[in-house]
Amino acid sequence: xxxxASTALARALRAAFIGFTGLISIEELESRxxxxxxxxxxxxxxxLSLEGVGAGAMAVAFxxxxxxxxxxxxxxxxxxxxxxxxxxxxxxxxLTLETLTIEAD
Numbered sequence: 001x002x003x004x005a006s007t008a009l010a011r012a013l014r015a016a017f018i019g020f021t022g023l024i025s026i027e028e029l030e031s032r033x034x035x036x037x038x039x040x041x042x043x044x045x046x047x048l049s050l051e052g053v054g055a056g057a058m059a060v061a062f063x064x065x066x067x068x069x070x071x072x073x074x075x076x077x078x079x080x081x082x083x084x085x086x087x088x089x090x091x092x093x094x095l096t097l098e099t100l101t102i103e104a105d
Contacts, residue, residue, distance in 0.1 A: 005042045005101040006031045008073040013048060013097075016062060016071065022052015027094075034100060041076070041102035047085075050093045059086065059093035076101045 085096030
């Protein structure tokens with residue numbers, strides 16, 4: 001059974017922070033259905049939080065080349081990802097992301 005797109009997305013985003021030893025959390029995740037003539041999927045808006053030593057640098061590294069990065073989502077394909085909010089304060093960073101996933105065949 002394929003996991004929901006939001007679950008696969010959250011898992012893939014957390015996995016992108018290899019080497020970060022601090023706390024990674026998805027503070028907010030909203031999903032809504034999306035469809036075109038040939039594809040169906042979901043649009044997602046989420047707020048991802050990093051807390052710990054190097055959080056700001058890790059967020060900057062994550063955002064570098066974000067639109068070209070590939071994420072492994074079981075049963076889904078991430079076709080678009082954009083950062084619409086980026087906040088840094090001390091040892092914490094918060095990223096607000098908007099994504100589009102489609103169902104894999």
